[in-house]
Amino acid sequence: xxxxxxxxxxxxxxxxxxxxxxxxxxxxxxxxxxxxxxxxxxxxxxxxxxxxxxxxxxxxxxxxxxxxxxxxxxxxxxxxxxxxxxxxxxxxxxxxxxxxxxxxxxxxxxxxxxxxxxxxxxxxxxxxxxxxxxxxxxxxxxxxxxxxxxxxxxxxxxx
Amino acid sequence: xxxxxxxxxxxxxxxxxxxxxxxxxxxxxxxxxxxxxxxxxxxxxxxxxxxxxxxxxxxxxxxxxxxxxxxxxxxxxxxxxxxxxxxxxxxxxxxxxxxxxxxxxxxxxxxxxxxxxxxxxxxxxxxxxxxxxxxxxxxxxxxxxxxxxxxxxxxxxxxxxxxxxxxxxxxxxxxxxxxxxxxxxxxxxxxxxxxxxxxxxxxxxxxxxxxxxxxxxxxxxxxxxxxxxxxxxxxxxxxxxxxxxxxxxxxxxxxxxxxxxxxxxxxxxxxxxxxxxxxxxxxxxxxxxx
Numbered sequence: 208x209x210x211x212x213x214x215x216x217x218x219x220x221x222x223x224x225x226x227x228x229x230x231x232x233x234x235x236x237x238x239x240x241x242x243x244x245x246x247x248x249x250x251x252x253x254x255x256x257x258x259x260x261x262x263x264x265x266x267x268x269x270x271x272x273x274x275x276x277x278x279x280x281x282x283x284x285x286x287x288x289x290x291x292x293x294x295x296x297x298x299x300x301x302x303x304x305x306x307x308x309x310x311x312x313x314x315x316x317x318x319x320x321x322x323x324x325x326x327x328x329x330x331x332x333x334x335x336x337x338x339x340x341x342x343x344x345x346x347x348x349x350x351x352x353x354x355x356x357x358x359x360x361x362x363x364x365x366x
Numbered sequence: 367x368x369x370x371x372x373x374x375x376x377x378x379x380x381x382x383x384x385x386x387x388x389x390x391x392x393x394x395x396x397x398x399x400x401x402x403x404x405x406x407x408x409x410x411x412x413x414x415x416x417x418x419x420x421x422x423x424x425x426x427x428x429x430x431x432x433x434x435x436x437x438x439x440x441x442x443x444x445x446x447x448x449x450x451x452x453x454x455x456x457x458x459x460x461x462x463x464x465x466x467x468x469x470x471x472x473x474x475x476x477x478x479x480x481x482x483x484x485x486x487x488x489x490x491x492x493x494x495x496x497x498x499x500x501x502x503x504x505x506x507x508x509x510x511x512x513x514x515x516x517x518x519x520x521x522x523x524x525x526x527x528x529x530x531x532x533x534x535x536x537x538x539x540x541x542x543x544x545x546x547x548x549x550x551x552x553x554x555x556x557x558x559x560x561x562x563x564x565x566x567x568x569x570x571x572x573x574x575x576x577x578x579x580x581x582x583x584x585x586x587x588x589x590x591x592x593x594x595x596x597x598x599x600x601x602x603x604x605x606x607x608x609x610x611x612x613x614x615x616x617x618x619x620x621x622x623x624x625x626x627x628x629x630x631x632x633x634x635x636x637x638x639x640x641x642x643x644x645x646x647x648x649x650x651x652x653x654x655x656x
Contacts, residue, residue, distance in 0.1 A: 211372060228372040228415060231402065251403045253557075255470055264444065264473040270402045271474070274372045275395070275417050318469065339556045340468020 211274040217242075218286025226273035233257045235273035236283060244284035244313045248342070255341035258314035259283045265321040267340075284313035287320065296320055296358045305354035307345030315341045319355045327363055331356060367411055374417040378504045378533055381416055386506045386529030388414040394531045396424070396440035397474035399467065400483040416531075423533050424478070433539030439478025439501075439532045443490075444469070456537060457652060458546030458565055458645075462493035465550060468557055478532045484518040484589075485559075491518070491590045492565030492582035493548035499537050505530030515582070518589045543570045543577070545653030547645040550584070551637050553628075560585045561629040564617070564641035568600065570653045576600045581613070581646075586621035586638050593620040596642060605650055613646060614639035 210225040217240070224239045233250075236242045236259070248254035250269045257268040260282045268283075287294045296319050299305070306312040315338065322329060322337045329337070334355050335348070343351060368390070375381045385392050390413035395401055404410045418424045424440040429451050437446075443463040446452055453460045466475045466489050480490045481501070495515045502511050506529040517532070519525050526532070546567035552558035563584030569577050581596035599612035623634035 228370040229405065250406055252399055252467065252471055255468065258470055261473075264442070265470050266473045267470045270397075270399050270471075272372070272395070272398065272402065272415075272417075275374065275398070275419070277374070321469075336556065337469050340470045 213273060213277050215276050215278070216280040218282055224273065228272065228274055230273045231269050232259070232261075232271040232273050232276055232281070233268040235276075236268060239273075242283055242285050245317075246310050246313060248310065248314075253340075253342070254311070254314075255318060255338075256311050256314040258317045258341065260317065260321055265318055282317070284317055287316060294320065295362055296323070296355070299354045299358040299361070300351075303350055303354040303357065305346065305350040311341060311343045311345075315343065315351055319351075319358075322355070323359055323362065327359060329356075329359060367408065368413055370412055371414045372417070373414065374420045376420045378421055378423060381418055381421060381531065382504050382506060382529055384414065384416050385531060390414070392416060394418055394478075394482070396476040396479040397442060398479075399471050399475045400479060400485075418478075418531065418533075421533070426534070435535075435537040437477060437535045437537060439534055440476045442473055443475050443477075444472040447472070452537075455540040456493075456497055456546055458493045458548040458567065458649065459490075459497050459499075459537065462490040462548040462550075462563070462565060465489045465548075477535055481514060481517055482524055482526070482532060484520070484522050484524050486518075486521055486588055486590065487560040487563065487585035488518075488590065489548070489550060489560055489563055489584070492563045492584040493546065493567075494535070494537075494565070495582040495590055495592060496548075496565035496567040496580045497537060497546055498567065498580060499535050501532045502534045502536065503530050504533050509533075511536070515590060515592050520588045540656075541569045541578075543572075543653050543656065544568070545570070545649040545651070545656065547648035547652065549641045549645045549648070551641060559628065562586055562621075562623075562634050562637045562641055564638065564645045566642065566645040566649045568646065568649050568653060570650060574604050574650075574654070576603055576605065576650075579646075581617065581642060583617060583621060583638055583642070586623040586634050591620055593617055593642075595620065600646060605646060610643050610646070613642050617642040 246256035248256035392414040550560040550563040568579040595616035603609035621638040
């Protein structure tokens, strides 16, 4: 069967790709566009390692078909830093050692960025609930939560 | 595993024609949070997937002049929870919707999908049923509107005919003195499937007497249940202890659950009564504070 020709805006850049119906957005990002920052953990929407935003909405890219994305604006972990300049969340995650193996980290960062764009002063409970769909087997979450809270405070202070 | 045709029509008529004309198994794609998992796990092997999200009517959300709502079948939970109107008018409906999965899942999961996936434990359905919501269905024979509780007929099975799909929902205006609530029991605070769910919508008069009520249970039968005896138990009362005991007993009598890893028959039956009492109390508190 003919492949779908899909045009999107990816991290601000007009991008086109070809995909089959069964390919998810995650498959397209990793296998067609060589953007391997988004990870496949569970492939069933439970772990959040593939988190991206589509038209500003946080989603699991493993639960989106590539073919559905025509005309959409997609943001991935690759679009988070501004060239060599890390996003404040990325910088704080490094400083606070809020990661160990790193598989969950891109998804956590994309999800946390999405939270701080909506709520620049979240409570710890709000951060924990927002990130409930991002599973981490290493950190025990405390360092991740602390890093997000610290970044939020710094971004508010700097604004 | 066959190759899958993918279509994203812009009109209801085109979608109906595609679904009605499909050879083999056609599937409707809204938020995809169940469909893609089933596709991946080879639980389904469709020949056609019809993405309905390019149809404006499925993605719209409208509060009408009479206070009722028209909600697109593919409108996502995260979008609803960010709205002030429905969260104030029908907090129970939003609670059910908002409990489905993580932030990421809520960004996509829709009422239409949750209903038509036809899981007995679907969190959004008991509150939709209690609130008296109806589904607008389009199909080869035209349009029809039926109560939400008439869609699912068993686990994974709906009453929709070939070519039919749910386009949108009608949610009545919140009645004067009305309140609703949805509660579910899971072994933790987030991200799990209901052991039992209960939706209650009721109306209180100025004296605090219940004048109408609808009670719905999830995860205790092959489909979400409407428990008429539970509503009868509280109508005409002020939700005193005797009325609450009758409500509890009616829900326990209606519950016909299975035992599985989430809970036994005995446990689910008892919890059905407990959740109904608690949900009725919350709904009444909301009705009073309106």
